[in-house]
Amino acid sequence: MKITAQEEYGLRILLRVARSDQEEGITIQALSEVEGLSIAYVSKLSRLLRIAGYLQSTPGNKGGYLLAMPASQININQVLKILGGALFSKKFCEDYPGSEKLCTNSVDCSIRSLWQMIQLTVDQLLDKVSLQDLISQEQASTDILKLILTIPATKPSLKA
Template sequence: MKLSTQEEYGLRCLIQIGRHQQVSGGSLSISEISQLEGLSIANAGKFVRTLRLGGFVDSERGHSGGYRLSRPAEEIVIGDVLEALGGRLFDDEFCGEHAGQAGSCTHTVDCSIRSLWFNVQKTVDHLLNRITLTDMLGEEPEVSAGIAEKSDKLLQVGSAL
């Protein structure tokens, strides 16, 4: 499975905005975001626009304007962010997109693969919906340990069923 460029960079831009706000309390301009992430101003603007339309950031005009979180970082769920940036790995349209040369999937009645992708998506959703932007704002070792803990708890619950 691969994340799209939009999902990867969009999330990275959101993390930069969250980190900056956490440290300084201020907003971050598109040019600052593009510099921090090594993106063109146009691409940074595209990713941040999607975040704004998704309700995760607000823009402020003026000399000290820029982008800031629209709500506290602990209220921004990473699953919601990734869905706004690119959607889901497996959704209702998945089978139609993989029909081959046929007009519709030849396995609409008896498909063993569909249940695999459905359960992979369900597991990914459970984890991503437990991670907030706050969990992502630290240094990598701290973030990694926190996500691993949430993932391990999820796997323990799943294996108990």
Template sequence: MKITAQVEYGLRIMVRITRCKDEKGLSIRQLSEAEGLSANYVAKLTRVLRIKGLINSTRGHMGGYVLSKPAADITINHTLKALGGSFFDKKFCESHSGILALCTNSVDCSIRSLWSVMQITLDKLLDEVTMADMVKNEKEVSSVLQNIIDGNATGVLN
């Protein structure tokens, strides 16, 4: 599995916006400088995030980007799917049939089962993690994730 640059940088921008306490949000220039990305690339990512309903833009020359709803209501799963789609969906098999119209394994495919279970597992984990969790420090986020994996209180540190 490969995490694309768009997914990585888009998630980093979401974390920056989540951490911002200014009601006007962060501008493209501020996000660009903070993340070491070109302004054009930040503009592309913020456009995707805005179209997907994750952030809103504030108007004016001093405007910027803010979350569209509370951080605790934005799941990482929704964010990652907005930036790059699912790890696996059923259309995958249609586009990987080789030179044939249908995959030679379309009737009985053990690999499809593996990808499907991986997607279900990822969805379960990522649906429990929110942007509010992601603004914590690395140790705390690791603890949140471990609690979810262990089946303890969802997203809450003990």
């Protein structure tokens, strides 16, 4: 399993915009320079994030990108899925059938259950993380993420 460049850079761009204190937003040119990415790649990722509703653009010569909502409302799991998709999707078995039309293990696959559990675990963690949790310096964000890991998942109450 790998984090794709698109996921990494897209998240970095979103974080850079969140950290920006420029009232009119941060430009694609500025994002390109501070992140060491091409203008074309920053444009592509910014467009994806804007279409998904995470960024808004400000018009004009001095215009740029701002968050479209508070950082505390931006769920990292959803952002990563917009940028690259899930680690394991229901189409996985269709995409990797081997040399046959259907996977030889499509009926009973213990490996599929492993991938599903990994995806579930990743989703449960990332659903608890907001962009706000990552805005701090690395050590502070590490502390926040460690705290998030120790919070048990909420379970629906069976009491009426």
